Amino acid sequence: MxxxxxxxxxxxxxxxxxxxxxxxxxxxxxxxxxxxxxxxxxxxxxxxxxxxxxxxxxGEPMAYLLGEREFMGWVFEVTPDVLIPRPDTETLVETALDIIRDRSGVRVLDMGTGSGAIAISLALACPGAVVHASDASNAALAVARRNGERLGAAVQWRQGDWYAALADVEPGFDLIVSNPPYIACEDPHLVLGDLRFEPATALTDGADGLRDLCAIVQGAGAWLRPGGWLWLEHGWDQAPAVRALLQAHGFAEVSSRCDLAGTERISGGRL
Ligand SMILES: C[S@@+](CC[C@H](N)C(=O)[O-])C[C@H]1O[C@@H](n2cnc3c(N)ncnc32)[C@H](O)[C@@H]1O
Known part of the structure; x- marks a missing residue:
């Protein structure tokens, strides 16, 4: 026995x-x-x-075996259909909260929501916000919806390719956040460790790692209100390129913030 x-x-x-x-x-x-x-x-x-x-x-990640991972103090269901939320991404949520906290009616969009970790954390911390979240993957959105229901977060979910998911949504967001796929398709890390088990479409853009970041920056102007913010998570060496992209597309107050390891992990700016 x-x-x-x-x-x-x-x-x-x-x-x-x-x-x-x-x-x-x-x-x-x-x-x-x-x-x-x-x-x-x-x-x-x-x-x-x-x-x-x-x-x-x-080598299968603990989060997939246990079926859950903690993020921003909340327990999220995770399956192999979604990226396992990373502690580094809490930097993006905390930066977003600095912008939207205590602002009733503030409109927020999380693109590439995966498990819903970012959108749900924002909706729970800022109940007065109107939070939309999108993903290209129906399977990921099913997980996100379940997380939203279980945790009691009001999020409006949309399926589709980046801004095409917002066909029936009014523009004029106060804040857009995204942690898009930003690993270059040739990156050898994709065949190592936990990444082997996570959805490839959540990790790599199938190009140089900047393609999806570029698409999100390029389209943001049409969806933000004047004065609205865009903040993006990116790779350890992509901050200068993302800041340049933001500046080239009319964003001001462009800056980057470091993750827990001291690496420039998110960059953003104001339209
Ligand atoms: C790095 S994961 C981020 C997941 C989650 N936001 C997080 O931080 O844990 C990127 C997400 O973007 C989604 N995605 C990839 N390509 C997309 C596209 N063209 N349009 C919308 N979402 C996309 C993936 O399905 C995946 O859920």
Missing amino acids: STVRSLTASCRLPRLETRMLLEQALRRPRAWLLAHDDEPLPEAAVQLFLGWVRRREA
């Missing part, structure tokens, strides 16, 4: 990952695992755990 103690002892994963997978397979909190560590476990839960261990050993 397997117990928490025997499974933990025989598992080659890091202890924290072993514990998280056991908690999820048994649907029990850490305190239960500690208090019942030599009790025989249900066979179905043991098999679920062992299956996850094999997949984790093959």
